[in-house]
Amino acid sequence: MTILMDDHNGQILVVEDADLRYYELRLDSAVVGTLDFRDVEGRRVLGLTEIRPDRRGRGLATMLIRVVLDDxxxxxxxISNYCPAVDRFLRTHPDYYVVVDPARPGMTDSRTLHQAGPxxxxxxxxxxxxxxxxxxxVDESRAGATPLTHRRHEADMFSAYAAQHLAATTELLLSHAGRSPAGDVAAYLGNIKQLEKSLRVLKGREYGDSRYLHLGLGEVWDVVMRLLSEHEELESRMTARIADEFDQGIVKSLAEELLLxxxxxxxxxxxxxxxxxxxxNLTRRLWRIADSTADDLEGRLVPARYHRNPKRDSSFSHYLRGTPIDGDDSAT
Known part of the structure; x- marks a missing residue:
């Protein structure tokens, strides 16, 4: 565990845990904020900044992000950034944009970074x-000259993440569709089903399923990308309509619920x-149990974000996982 900032009074501390892949912001020894990350091809992919609810509104996210980017x-x-809080920080502190990988900026758009925008x-x-x-x-899955095993792992990560995204948005967005035209809702649901089918074909083609061997891998990816582009357009229209229809407090809660x-x-x-x-909704919960079991049996790589909890952070769990315990000098 590496200390990035210490006010020397022990009241404010920012640390990086390379093993668990997240940054921590601590106040008086209590963890009040985190920012998760992963390293890909020499760049750092930033995930989500989270501040404890009772500590929000005090500029702690800005403090954590500034320390991380400075380091x-x-x-x-x-960095490739996928955190809305980091994106907002960059928009208001454009001098930090030099830290963003221009080839893979993530959600941060260099064309609009210096513009106020709507x-x-x-x-x-x-x-x-x-x-x-x-x-x-997708880019990582389709990278050229990639070993077959690595390519399959990356495709698995994409397929799993896409499946989780589709399931979560289906449940939340459609339940808040409200005044959305029936045609838009039907098109959105139809696109989701088609995209889910294409993900099954992609996995089958990557792993040599005889039903899909007659299809070229590039052809399969072309279909996935076409449906993904349609999905993004339909989803953006629906979220914009929801944002206009509901109170911003509800919209913010919906965004947080979506990620969880x-x-x-x-x-x-x-x-x-x-x-x-x-x-x-019930079917998705049952499939979650079945999918988790199948993933464990296959040793499949799926997206996972570390969440702190007392049971998993016990000394015994650290022993089993081989991760350092907070305060262990040997880990700093």
């Missing part, structure tokens, strides 16, 4: 972040299962 600048490490709801920002992350996973629900959604596509209503 990355010092090390000469570029106000963006929390839901719009969250969705833009999710779309950018999906695109980044995605972590608990099925990691595989199930296009033939019910998608809407109580039956659809």
């Amino acid at each position: 990355l600048l010092r090390q000469g490490i570029r 106000a963006e709801s929390a839901l719009d920002a969250a969705m833009r972040s999710e779309h950018a992350r999906l695109r980044d996973l 629900k995605q972590d608990k959604s099925p990691t595989r596509s199930h296009p033939s299962s019910p998608h809407v209503g109580a039956i659809g």
